Amino acid sequence: MTILSREYLVTYKASMDAIFKALNDPARRALLDSLRAKDGQSLMELEEQLDMTRFGVMKHLKVLEDANLIVPRKVGRFKYHYLNAMPLQEVIDRWVEPLLARSAARAMADLKQELEKPMSKKPDFVMQTFIRCTQDALWDALTKPEGMANYHFMANRIELEGNQLIYYTPDDNKMLVCTSIAETPKTRIESTFEPHWAGPDVPLAKSSFVYLIEPEGPQCKLTLEHYDIPEGQEGVTDGWARMMSGLKTWLETGEPANFGSAA
Known part of the structure; x- marks a missing residue:
């Protein structure tokens, strides 16, 4: 049996809190849905899909990035955004996986x-x-x-x-x-x-x-x-x-x- 340290549990809780905070907004969920449909989009591409200012989109992307739900990659003058499935998989592993067979996709x-x-x-x-x-x-x-x-x-x-x-x-x-x-x-x-x-x-x-x-x-x-x-x-x-x-x-x-x- 693996015993987790207090430091690890505190870090893990902070990570979970950031994930749920990030998901608790329809605009951020829309951004994740968009990246799921087409990964590696630029700020301009994502901005065109939401009825808000560029600054507003950037704020939402920062929250998603802080939760590690997206990963930015800068190439030249442009920054592209990628959906990162691993944090969501950890949520599944903690609460859903014990009820299911171990076969879901992970990352x-x-x-x-x-x-x-x-x-x-x-x-x-x-x-x-x-x-x-x-x-x-x-x-x-x-x-x-x-x-x-x-x-x-x-x-x-x-x-x-x-x-x-x-x-x-x-x-x-x-x-x-x-x-x-x-x-x-x-x-x-x-x-x-x-x-x-x-x-x-x-x-x-x-x-x-x-x-x-x-x-x-x-x-x-x-x-x-x-x-x-x-x-x-x-x-x-x-x-x-x-x-x-x-x-x-x-x-x-x-x-x-x-x-x-x-x-």
Whole structure:
């Protein structure tokens, strides 16, 4: 049984209070609905959908950002906003999940600008979560294959070949190949994303993703950015949610957590 510290419980309560405050306004709920329908919108795009001033929209976005329900990403002169599902999933885990089978989608962008290699384009998808663990533990979990089966939602075997992580399904079929492009130790990982689950006869369509790690006291902020997701692969967002939720649970409890589908 995991015993939570008083400090953790105080932090958790403050996080829950911020979430419920953010949701207790129809304009903010409308903004979340809009980002759910189309992620990565600019302030101008969101402003056009609400009957209020730009300043009013900015105030609502700040409340949502403070609750970690949205993650901003600045590219050039523009700031884009992404829906972050992880805080809502934590609410489900606390009050709803005990009443349901463990199969709901889960989840997981901002590393300090001076610590991050900026991307020249905006991501298609952003997810962010906070994990109560050391920076070393999180880095090892993301880079060392021997522990990955403890939190991946489908792969039960992962092998490292050179700079490639190769994921295999329980029936020993290759499902995913991720090739490391660039790494800043304990801070940043940039990798390709090459799915194989459709079978050998389907042409491969690669994309890329970035992990950003930022230590914050006894916890780490982990941000995932996925770029150039091909048409037909939009479902990878659900896979990321399941994987990131398993990662958080495993690192915080030490118990394997494989949040696969309920099929």
